[in-house]
Amino acid sequence: MTILEIELCGIKMRNPTMLAAGILGSTASSLNWAGRSGAGAVVTKSFGIEPNKGYSNPTTVEVMGGIINAVGLSNPGVNNFKLELEKLDKSVPAIASVYGANQYEFSDIVSKIENLVDAIELNVSCPHAMGGCGSAIGQDPNLTADIVRTVKKNVKIPVIVKLTPNVTDIVEIAQYAEDAGADALTLINSMGPGMKIDIETGIPILKNRVGGLSGPAIKPIAIRCVFDVFESVDIPIIGVGGIRDYKDVLEFLYAGAQCVQIGTSIMYEGMDIFTNINNGLRRFMDKKGYGSVDEIVGIAH
Amino acid sequence: MNIPRIVKIKQIINESPTVKTFIFDWDVKDEIPGQFMMVWNFNNEKPMSISYIDPVKNEIGISIRNIGKFTKQIHNLCEGDKLGLRGPYGRGFHIAGSKILVVGGGIGMAPIIAFSDKASGMGIEVHIISAATTHNELLFNDRIEKSDAKLLTCTDDGTSGFCGFGTDLAEKTLSEIDYDMVICCGPEVMMKKLFDIVEKFKIPAQFSMERYMKCGMGLCGQCCVDNVGWRICVEGPVFWTDELRMINEFGQYRRDSSGVKHNIP
Structure with a gap:
């Protein structure tokens, strides 16, 4: 076992970094590329x-x-996306991020692709979704729980719930998701929404x-969310929000995340970001004498 | 930063009945022929090739064919009107060799003319095959004639120069003259045909690809190509033939704004 290997809900990962939902990832080709x-x-x-x-x-x-x-x-819709999932090279675990307006839509989608991926991530947190999708669900603990419960009944693979930080108390929603059977939580989706106005x-x-704010600016809030939720739930947490280098990853692990997702900073660092972060983590852990990622998780508590 | 900069249209040049070039004051730094700008008309935003780069006058230009709602809105603008520009984006053409054949089809001439101006200005021998449906749709003839590049026109209806496809003229030219490199931008059907021709002649070549684009900054994944996954907006739009061999959707299909695949006719 190498120093960076982790296991999330029974899924073995060679290192604790994932490509986050919404960044590239709409084709098998770009997902395979992130794996490579x-x-x-x-x-x-x-x-x-x-x-x-x-x-x-x-x-x-x-x-x-x-x-x-x-x-x-x-x-392109689940039927077209299914054709993409069939072309995944399976070099690394794949998680399908799905959205819908209600539990029936979610169940319908996941039942069509369950056999093609290693886990499901429920997007109940997108701040710019239309038609009652995204954070319209994730800001309501009961709606969130309904969807988690229904999806859990219909699939055998792990169900991860991605939560929005744009709520009064993220811990409450996290607990509802856990009680409804979620296998893990992803914290956090983009913030806001925010606005930028052209001055001319x-x-x-x-x-x-308006649109969701992502990138290094939201990292301190993501860290706080992970820290708070870690104290209140027993299921694993995937940290996401503003990670640009290995030091950011360490903060998330210290706060209680078992692994992390990386998205927006691909804009600054390119696709080398994954390898660069993993090399940084290895160097840091060697220097500090850590033998595994698990030893680091939650040490800020 | 990836934020539109508001610029006034300094000059509009009518290139053909369907194509206009829009010139802007621009602090030219490292803009390279083959790169593109994201053009915002305060209603929508689309990628457009840079067709003109003047580092002395500090001007850039984009050439737009009127083919839809967005391009029509831009064609209706006047000198002095404003647009938002961000960029330059992507990887442009690499200049190498001392004798280059450049092939442009239709509005694909936009990055080609920028390349030709730069390369011929450096003293490189540039031969241009400019292909269009008919004579008055041939683009940038005046600019080419003012430069040291040699122009070979080609029209579908034979109203100017070679009668037939640009690829046919390119094949004929390649069999008669030795070139160090070929550069091409045009409809993908044409580029695929030329790709096969340059492979046969074993000449290094670069092609500029186009795919539906949203963010232009390498994040949304809309313009990723199969099977390598590269982003047209970052790793492209210009690719060498060795790279194109790894893009197996080239000449085959493309994805629309929702990501649904459509065959290239």
Whole structure:
């Protein structure tokens, strides 16, 4: 066993980094590429029942410390996405991120792809979703629990729930998800929504006017969410939000995350980010005398 | 940063009945032919090739064919009107060799003319095959004639130069003249055909690809190509033939804004 290997809900990962949902990941090719680039696991871009064009451009704009985006969950629909999942090279575990408006849609989708992936991540937290999807669900503990319970009844593979930080008390939602049977939690989805206005014209730049904030700017909040939830639930936590280097990963592990996801910082670092982070972790752990990632998890408590 | 910069349209050049070039003041730093800008008209935002780079006058230009709602809106703009530009994005053409054949089809001439101007300005012998449906759709003839590049026109209807496809003229030219490299941008059907031709002649070549694009900054994954996964907006849009061999959707299919695949006719 190498120093970076971990096991999440029974899924073996060669290192604790994953490609986060929503960044690349809408094709088998880009997921396989992230695997080849050093990610320990990959999460697909979220998909739903029907093809969805998402919002018109501009869908993404850079801000201090990251980006705001309102891509709007564009995806080719589960039937087309299934063809992509069939082409995964299986070099690393794959997690399907799915979204829907209610428990029936979620169940319908996951039943079609369960045999093609290692786990499901329920996107009940996208801050720019349409039609009652995304954070419209994840901001309500009961709706969240209903969906988790129904999906859990219908699938055998682990069910991970990705939560939104845009709530008064993320711990409460985390506990509802755990009680409903969630196998793990991903913390956190993008924040806000936020807005950026062009100063020459006075026009909000995003076509949707508002979009979720991601990138290094949200890291301190993500760390706090992981820290708080770690104290209140027993299921594993996947930390995500603003990770750019191995030091950021360490903070998440210290706060209680068992592994992490990386997304926005691919904009700064390219696909080498996974290998660079893993090399940094190895060097740090060697220097500090840590034998495994598990030894680090939660030491801030 | 990846934020649109608001610029005034300094000059509009009518290139053909369907194509206009828009010139902007721009602090030219490392813009390279083959790169593109994200163009925001305060309603939508699309990638457009840079067709003109003047590092002395500090100007850049983009050339746009009027083919849809967005391009029509831009064609309706006047000098002095504003647009938002961010970029440059992507990997442009690499200049190598002393004798280069460049092949442009239709609006694919936009990055080709920028390349030709730069390469011929450096003293490289550039031969341009400019292909269009008919004579008045041939682009940038005046600019080419002012440069040291040699122009070979080609029209589908034979109204100017070679009658037939640009690829046929390219094959004929390649069999008569030795080149160090070939550069191409045009409809993908044409590029795939030229790809097969340059492979036969064993000449290094670069092609500029196009895919549906959203963020332009390498994150959304909309423009990733099979099977390598590369992003057209970062690893592309320009690829060498060795790289194109790994892009097996080249000439075969492309994905739309929701990611559904469509065959390339």
